[in-house]
Amino acid sequence: MNLILLFESDFSTPLDATGxxxxxxxxxxxAYVQSIHRAGPGDELQVGVLNGRIGRGEILAVExxxxxxxxxxxxxxxxxxxxxxxxxxxxxxxxxxxxxxxTSLGCKRIFLIQSRRVERSFWNSKVxxxxxxxxxxxxxLEQAVDTVMPSVELRTRFKPFVEDELPGLIGxxxxxxxxxxAQRPCPRDLASQTTLVIGPxxxxxxxxxxxxxxxGCTGIALGERILRIETALPVLLAKMF
Numbered sequence: 040m041n042l043i044l045l046f047e048s049d050f051s052t053p054l055d056a057t058g059x060x061x062x063x064x065x066x067x068x069x070a071y072v073q074s075i076h077r078a079g080p081g082d083e084l085q086v087g088v089l090n091g092r093i094g095r096g097e098i099l100a101v102e103x104x105x106x107x108x109x110x111x112x113x114x115x116x117x118x119x120x121x122x123x124x125x126x127x128x129x130x131x132x133x134x135x136x137x138x139x140x141x142t143s144l145g146c147k148r149i150f151l152i153q154s155r156r157v158e159r160s161f162w163n164s165k166v167x168x169x170x171x172x173x174x175x176x177x178x179x180l181e182q183a184v185d186t187v188m189p190s191v192e193l194r195t196r197f198k199p200f201v202e203d204e205l206p207g208l209i210g211x212x213x214x215x216x217x218x219x220x221a222q223r224p225c226p227r228d229l230a231s232q233t234t235l236v237i238g239p240x241x242x243x244x245x246x247x248x249x250x251x252x253x254x255g256c257t258g259i260a261l262g263e264r265i266l267r268i269e270t271a272l273p274v275l276l277a278k279m280f
Contacts (some may be wrong), residue, residue, distance in 0.1 A: 040071050042184045043086045043096060044177060045110070058092060058112035061099075069106045072098070078106075086110050087186040116186045120145040120280055121229075123208050125236040127154040127243070129268050131164035135175040136269050142179025142189055144276050150208075152194045154247060156239040162195055197247060205254045209234045214256040217275055218242045219265050221258030225278045235275065240267060 045062055052061035064072065072078050080098050086108070087093035094112035101107075128151045129137050141149055153162075165171060172191050180186060194200040205214075212232035217225075219242045236256055242265075243251065252258065261274060 040068075040075065040181045041085065042093070042181050042186075043068055043072070043084050044181055044186065045086055045088045047089075051107075054088075054110075054112065058094065059110065061107070061109050062086075062096070064106040064108070065104055069104060072106050073101060084108070085184065086112075087116065087180075087184070088112060090187055092116070093184065093186060117145065117184070119147040119187065120276070121212075121232045122146055122276075122280070123148050123150070123232075123234040125150045125152060125205070125234065126268065126272075127152055127237065127239040128157045128161050129239075131161060131166045133267075133269055134164070134166055137272060138172065138175040138191070139179040139182070140269065140273055142176050142185070143183040144273065145183070145185070145280075146276075147187060147189045149189055149191045150194055150200070151191065152200055153197045154239050155197075155244045156241060162193075167193065198250065201247075201250045201254050205234070205251075205256075209255050214254075215259045215279075216243070216248065216251045216256040217260070217271060218248055218258045219260060221260040223257060223259050225259050225261055225275060227278050229279050233279065235279070237268060237271060237275070241265065 049062040049064060050060050051063050054060040072084065076084060078084060078098055079101055082098050083095045086096035092112035093114050093116055094110060096108040096110040099107040099109060124141060124146045126149065176189055212234060214234040216236040218238060236251055261271065
């Protein structure tokens with residue numbers, strides 16, 4: 040945990056005009072401060088407010104299940120990638136790892152879509168219900184010292200998304216679909232708004248690839264090897280941005 044992410048409910052004294060206030064942590068974050076950081080009164084930790092600024096927090100008191108801090112917020116979070124990320128829904132156990140990685144790398148708008156090679160049962164996973172998607176997003180923010188929560192949108196029907204929504208999402212930007220066997224290598228050092236579509240392991244079926252091509256997505260590849268999504272995603276983003 041490289042950043043203690045703060046929420047509005049944590050503040051016992053609201054932030055003033057200079058970005059200073061007082062918070063009380065409990066639960067997972069308080070336990071982490073005590074057991075991992077081994078911090079005590081007078082120590083400082085890096086903190087940031089959800090969707091707000093980043094700064095330092097000085098510990099005032101540590102009790103069994105609570106840590107009190109004064110905080111001062113001094114700078115903005117890092118810039119987001121100019122990216123719309125579209126992923127064929129991974130297996131539930133993989134999804135959490137992928138969302139942590141995507142968030143840590145600066146993705147702020149993520150779409151999870153259906154594909155022929157995505158099992159319908161994946162959409163019934165508890166990971167997608169009751170706000171549980173927030174957990175890996177928060178872990179990604181804490182890792183990367185960021186505060187801006189990504190949006191994750193679910194699209195359970197491939198054709199309506201690709202035909203009706205994707206062209207507007209691409210807009211005046213550029214769009215790519217990572218696909219085994221594509222002829223064009225992965226582009227590098229992009230700066231303009233980009234949409235990246237990544238399929239399931241083994242790629243999209245030919246019909247889906249054709250629909251994506253018609254929507255404006257250029258096929259790109261990372262070479263001869265077919266990679267798992269948790270490997271392909273960071274490699275693609277490291278090359279592209």
